[in-house]
Each structure stands twice: as structure tokens, then as C-alpha cells.
Amino acid sequence: MAQNTERATNVTADGARNAEIADLVRILEGQQHRKLDVIAPAAALRFRQGNVHVEGVESQITEDGVTNVDGIYRPTAVADEGVADKLRIPLAYLRRMRTDNVALLDENVNAWLRQEPERKFMLRAFRGENAPGSAPAEGVARALLSDSYKLMDNFDMLLAALDGVQQSGHPARVTGCDLTDRRMYVRVESEAVAVQARALLRGYRSPFDGRSGDELPLISAGFVITNSEVGSGAYTITPRAVFQVCTNGLTMAKDVMRAVHLGGKQEEGVVSWSGQTQRKTLELITAKTADAVRTFLSRDYVEAKVSEIEAAAGVPLAEPTKTIEHVSKALSIGTEAKDRILAHFVQGGQMTAGGVMQAITSTAQTLTDADQAAALEALAVPALTAAAAHA
Numbered sequence: 001m002a003q004n005t006e007r008a009t010n011v012t013a014d015g016a017r018n019a020e021i022a023d024l025v026r027i028l029e030g031q032q033h034r035k036l037d038v039i040a041p042a043a044a045l046r047f048r049q050g051n052v053h054v055e056g057v058e059s060q061i062t063e064d065g066v067t068n069v070d071g072i073y074r075p076t077a078v079a080d081e082g083v084a085d086k087l088r089i090p091l092a093y094l095r096r097m098r099t100d101n102v103a104l105l106d107e108n109v110n111a112w113l114r115q116e117p118e119r120k121f122m123l124r125a126f127r128g129e130n131a132p133g134s135a136p137a138e139g140v141a142r143a144l145l146s147d148s149y150k151l152m153d154n155f156d157m158l159l160a161a162l163d164g165v166q167q168s169g170h171p172a173r174v175t176g177c178d179l180t181d182r183r184m185y186v187r188v189e190s191e192a193v194a195v196q197a198r199a200l201l202r203g204y205r206s207p208f209d210g211r212s213g214d215e216l217p218l219i220s221a222g223f224v225i226t227n228s229e230v231g232s233g234a235y236t237i238t239p240r241a242v243f244q245v246c247t248n249g250l251t252m253a254k255d256v257m258r259a260v261h262l263g264g265k266q267e268e269g270v271v272s273w274s275g276q277t278q279r280k281t282l283e284l285i286t287a288k289t290a291d292a293v294r295t296f297l298s299r300d301y302v303e304a305k306v307s308e309i310e311a312a313a314g315v316p317l318a319e320p321t322k323t324i325e326h327v328s329k330a331l332s333i334g335t336e337a338k339d340r341i342l343a344h345f346v347q348g349g350q351m352t353a354g355g356v357m358q359a360i361t362s363t364a365q366t367l368t369d370a371d372q373a374a375a376l377e378a379l380a381v382p383a384l385t386a387a388a389a390h391a
Contacts, residue, residue: 008368016179017370024177024186028155034126036139038069039147043117047109050102051075052141054123073125073141078181078230082144086121087112120147124230142181143230152259152281154184157227157235160282161186164289170297175222175242178370182232185374187249189222189242190297197243197306200313200354206246207347207362216245219306221297224251225289226374234258237289239296241305248361251378252305257292259285309381312388313354320351327356327386331379337363337372353387 009018013030016023038057046053057069075083080098084091089108097105122145128137165172171192178185201213222240226233236258241250295301317323324345328338345359357380364377 008366008373010368014179015181016177017368019177019179021174021177021186024158024179024184025155027179028158028184031126032153032155034129035153036067036069036123036125036127037151038123038125039120040069040123041117042113042115042119042121045113045121045123047106047113048072050098050105051138052079052123052144071128071139073123073139075141076143076181078232079141079143082231083109086144086146121145122147122149145231149231150260150281151229152227152235152285153229154179154227156278156282157285158184158186158225160285161225161237161289164286165293167286167290168293168297170293172222172293172297175247178374180370182230182371183226183228183374185370186225187222187240188225189220189240191220193221193297193299193302194218194244195299195302195306197310200306200310201243201245203350204245204355204358205347205349207344207359208246208365211245213243213245218244219302220244221299221302222249223292223296224249224374234260235285237292237296239301239305241302243358243361246358246362248358248365249377250357250361250380252381253378255296257288259288309354309357309384312384313352313357315353315388315391317351317353317355317387317391320345320355323353323387323390324356324359326390327383330386331382333376333379337367337376340366353384353391356387357381357384 010016011019011023014027016027038054040054040057044054044056046055052073052075054070054073059068080094081091083089084094087109089112094105097108123141124143124145126140126142128139165188170190172188172190174186175189176187196217197219198214198217201217204213205211220242222242224238224240225236226238227235236256238256239252242248243250321342324338324342327333328341333341340363341359344362345355348355348358348362350358360380360383361377364373367373367376
């Protein structure tokens, strides 16, 4: 079968999709130098022309020099969501104001900020890049969060997690990385821990190159590491099986290990970790990662998971189109994604509930938006259950 779909791959200065680990490290290192995290009262924040203006926050002298906070920061979509949440402005209304009436957006946000001038927020931002002798450059407002939000940055979490993988003693490699405004994703696989899944892959063909699951029936153990710096989720390690025939990934969300970004309230001003606090947090992340790896990169674990899904996966579908329609509606999968899933289902050749599962995971590989891809892949197991029940 000719290849009809392409796995999405893209790397930019601030984001990545299916990148190498070296690319991710380079991007994160660049971001570390531009980060600015500050606890500010509502009285120090104003919206003007849709941008966040920080005024009256004291500069801080650090080892790196003077950290100036006051300035203009352009909100991302994630930051707008934080503003809507913290000020209890309906998000759809805020988005409409940003598109159709920015002056009204300024008026609404500022009115609610004036209601509680002493209320404190954490603003996560990137500094603007200033040319010598020029006016201060506009920065980026990444998120508006609670003043008790605990900083667990992607770069630190990544290094701690990779240390945990190494300490576990399991042979494993990073197979792909994604970085968005919301989250970091790092996929790890151990081809040394692979099990046969002939019943699960019987009759399946890769929609990418037509290879046969009957000839390549192996499933490798793996997991995906995720973290959010902007309040879009905890640090997690989720087990993930990888199908050799098509590199589809199947995440088992119910077994996720997580560490949440919650801590005590922090003082006003620029936020920085103390060495001791940072060391303790990262040591805990490393230890938890090593424990998770020992569990998830286990032949017994993978065999048990394959056994769990095989019975449902083998259920034949009398009316596949209606089943996929039902599954998409039940799991709130959009029309465009549903159509792609149906096409992948036909190409896969498995007229079973397992074929629906495979079509979802292969479709996820083709999406350019990494957050959407991860969300769709996470629906594969629930979709399997729904398809088998509907058959």
C-alpha cells in the first residue's frame, strides 16, 4: 500500500513536534535565559490594547544583574485562559472581545483587577529581546497563575527524569519530543522489553507503509513524560506501549504517575527557587521517575496490559462507520479527526474494535498540534471499550 499520510515533524525556536532530544534541550536552554516569573498584586497589572502592562514592581538585583519587571507583555492564548479563569470572565466572551473589541477587553479586565487591588498573581513571562540602545522590547505573557503555583520548569524536570531513567538501569531511548505553549512531551521506549501480540495485530496493516502486523507482531514497553510550566497539567509519567509495525503509541492513562504544581503562597517580586528547595524537588522527581520506569519497562507489565485489551480488541464490527460515529460522539472527537480516523481504519484493514483503537493512534501521529495529538492518543483505550460495547 502506498503511504497516504505523513507523521508530523516540525522544530522552531520556541516549539517542537517529533523533535530529537538535542533539539528540545537547545530550545529549553534558550527559554531559560528569557524567563521572568513574578508575584504581582492586581494593582500592578493593567491591560492596554490587549497587552499586559506591569507597573510598579520593584526590580531585583541577582547574580545575573538587575532584573527589570515593569514592561509590556503580549498574552498567549494560554495566558488569556488564565486571565479568564482568575477574573471569572467567560473565556468565549474574552476571546470574542480580543477579536472584535480590544478596548472593551481592556475595560473588562481592568475593572475586575480594580475590584481586588491587593490580590496577588504569578505572572510567567518571557522577556523581550532588546537591541543595544533601543527601547525595552515587548515580552510575552505566558500564563497568569495563582501565587501558590509551584515552579517545576521543563528543563529541570527533563534532566531529573532522564537521570531517573538512567538510575533505573533499563536500556531505553528517547524516540520523540514535543514542546508547545502548554506542555512538554518526551516519549521513551525500550525495544529490549518487547512482547508478542499476534492476536492483537492479526490482519492489521500500517496506514503509513502497508507493513503487516502478522509479520511484525511486537509491542515495546515505553512511557511518555509530560510537564506544564503554565498551569496546563502536572508533571506526569504515563505508560505507553509502542507497536513495531506502525510506531503507534498506546497510552495507559489510568496508571499515570503525577506530581502537581502546588506549594505555599510566595512573596511579591521576582520568583526564584532556593538551591535547597530546587534540589529536594528534583531529587524527588528523579526517584519517582526511576520507580515508574522500573514498573512500566517491565515485561510482566506490558504482557498484562496486552492481555487486558486483547479480548475487546478482537470484537468484530458489523457496521464500522456507525461504530466510529458513535465512538467519536461519545468521546467528543471532532468531525475532521473522525474522518481521518475512518480513513485510517479502512487502511488498517482490521474490521474490529481493535482496528478503531489503531486508527486513533495512527491518526494522532499525523496531527501537527502536539497537544491535540496527545489528547487523541489518550482516547484510544476508551475508544476501544466504546467500540466493543457498541458492536
